[in-house]
Amino acid sequence: MNGGDDTRNLGAAHRNGNNHHHSAKRPKISLPISESEIREEFSHHEEGVARINNGSFGSCPASVQSAQKNWQLRFLRQPDDFYHNTLSEGVLHSRTIIKGLINADDVEEISLVDNATTAAAIVLQQVGRGFAESRFNPGDSVVMLHCAFQAVKKSIQAYVTRAGGSVVEVELPFPVTSKEEVIDAFRLGLRRGKQDGKTYRLAIIDHITSMPSVVLPVKDLVSICREEGVERVFVDAAHAIGSVKIDVKEIGAEFYVSNLHKWFFCPPSVAFLYCKKFELSKDMRHPVASQEHGNDLPVGNAWTGTRDYSSQLVVHSAMEFVERFEGGLEGIMARNQRDVVEMGKMLADSWGTNLGCPPEMCASMVMVGLPSRLLITSGDDALRLRSYLRVNYGVEVPIHYQAQAQAQSQREEGDGPRDKDGGRITGYARISHQVYNVADDYYKFRDAINELLKKEFTCRMIFTE
């Protein structure tokens, strides 16, 4: 059951006299993977770019791309045969691997979808139906974090608000110094949002927030949800798999989604949606109803009309890739964390700024304060600075604009962190570290900012084209 298997493909080619197969490049059996092999696997990355933004779009090594092409070719070669004899087996295999990685009880609890955005639509449509079919009362609410991913916020608008539900936003502190700060703020926010006679139907919490990025104590937050009477919890863990260890039983949420194309080396795009207890998924439907609609969610998700399913079929190839590294996935995660924190500290030291959270609240990404003199005063400034760095310095890194310090505790103490010049830090770069990154990537970024400072550059000077 191996789409990237040389021998099977060559055999088939022989049998059919068709010599136009693209054979997968079998990795040399030399473990662990060497530096030069890593470079080779990511040699398609644009040269000259300090690619320190794995968080946004992920990355995919050449050997997994190869495996994907094989699957694509198999479909194109004889699509009927592929559909009838190959596809569902392949998807089941992928789901089984994921079940093992996240400690789920049953493979039936795992569905594959395009991305976390799609999973959010599935879960929120179900909530919407609860309102439409009067199982929920008008004014019952959905809880989300203030920093929830924009697509999730819009999805809540589209499916919950529109159906008569209300939304409670909980603000978490940033910068943050401990997980207790997060826990306290979350509990406070939930309690404040409670209204007499209204039920919290769903809470959506990130495992690793996107912007600004922090690893949240998600197990504790789920417990608090239970304490405060939240019916169900949906963990949006887009960044989690390949960044942090995931144990869905321990975390205890009803729904958990993570993208495999961000930190797990799969090509775009593939994500898994975990639904606790098989029964739950009975009322969950993929928004695109196919012939499989009405069958359980994993089956309904596995066929949403003719599409390219190849990215869902290469999960085992990604696993194979990961296993070439010392310590496998755990080794990769540990080293990414160590290196991103080290690089973050290096940058903060050089610029006289700070990190947005302590090392234990980072995984493979960390928020690094940018010097106040850059005068980042809005989200637009942040976006323009990002483009400026891309175009003029070959540095790819997302920038977050942090307005006033948000949490209660910070308001009491002062007005937020300041840099070595005494100016307020309003911008943070979210740097990522993945296996292909090298120290030079971060030095390039360090030097770019230092040069901007020397030139007395501010965001005001960037004109939108």
Add this chain to the structure above:
Amino acid sequence: MASPDGKHCRSQTNGEAKPPDSKKQKITELITDDEIMSEFSHHDASVARINNGSFGACPQSVISAQQRWQLRFLRQPDSFYFNDLKPGILESREAIRSLISADDVSEVSIVDNATTAAAIVLQQMTWAFAEGRFEKGDVAVMLHYAYGAVKKSMEAYVTRAGGRVFEVQLPFPVSSNEEIITEFKLALERGKVKGQRIRLAVIDHVTSMPSVVIPVKELVKICREEGVDQVFVDAAHGIGCVDVDVKEIGADFYTSNLHKWFFCPPSAAFLYCRKSAKFSDLHHPVVSHEYGNGLAIESAWIGTRDYSSQLVVPSAVEFVNRFKGGIEGIKKRNHEVVVRMGEMLAESWGTSLGCPPDMCSSMIMVGLPSCLRITCERDTLKLRAHLRECYRVEVPIYYRSPKEGEIDPITGYARISHQVYNKLEDYERFRDAINKLVSDKFTCPSLSA
């Protein structure tokens, strides 16, 4: 500049891409037979692939263009997202607009497939019921031969929300457009019986199984006459298979897959929405930060995905223009040949065609000998698998329940397709396979489950 490698310099600067007029013939060399074979050399050569209708086909040159787009994303995804994706999608949409004679590119959205388009159109009905704009019991009409996924969508979005769904019974085999028109009128009348409004009619342009070209223009006219609110034409097989002029057809929504008959890789389709204030409420079911910016913009970003199949529409247009007469020429020849092949098979087997030639497109239904004893749908799947495994013939089979009193009825029809890569030998192999099964006294019940 939206093209992946800068080589296809159709546009001037400023990213204002002007795709070639797909209807004009390029003054270049026409594609040769050898080149066609080469373009489809990745097809399993041992298979008589006469089922283009199910999953379509994609030539090498378009696959290559797709891979260039994919690589561009992988190379520097942020730059791709910020600089290349939107212009690329816009170029594809403009190419489609031109092909289907739509007025404005804002009317054209690209989605994964017709199934997704159906979800989009039907989802607005759910809201209309929930928000009281429709009344419980308001009606939606569809053809009995509507695609399985569309039927399920109707259940999910209409029935579940309180609407009633009526099916138009269509005769098969069918002998004229009039038969279809009559049944359609009857269904509309039934729908209006309790004084309820008919909110939506879903009409196939080319039904899937059994495959027949429906006189959509006439049916749309009838819908307007009978006061049907909205008409949605499901033309999964439309573009590249039948003539698609959306203004002439006059429906409110029209969807077609590009990966079936227009040489795009899986998967890409378009949803055309006639400009009108009534329809500003369409949304893609997968909501991203683009929510509220219009369906076309919403559909162009539904989270991180591989959009490459949607970006190669201009490359597919280039491919098609290498043929004599472009897409019109391809359609015409496909139709002529598939009819000839159908007649050849029917004659050899002593059976008949499912519809007259002018009611078929690049596909035709050919009756299978009754002695094969196809008695149910499962038999058709078994026979299909048997043909695939033992004769290397890929062709879908349709089961037709016999009417009372029919003697020796034809209960099985093969849906044969013809696309540019097909050869006479494909159909001869099928002919001979069936003849062999007949002479071996093969019957479906004898096949193991």
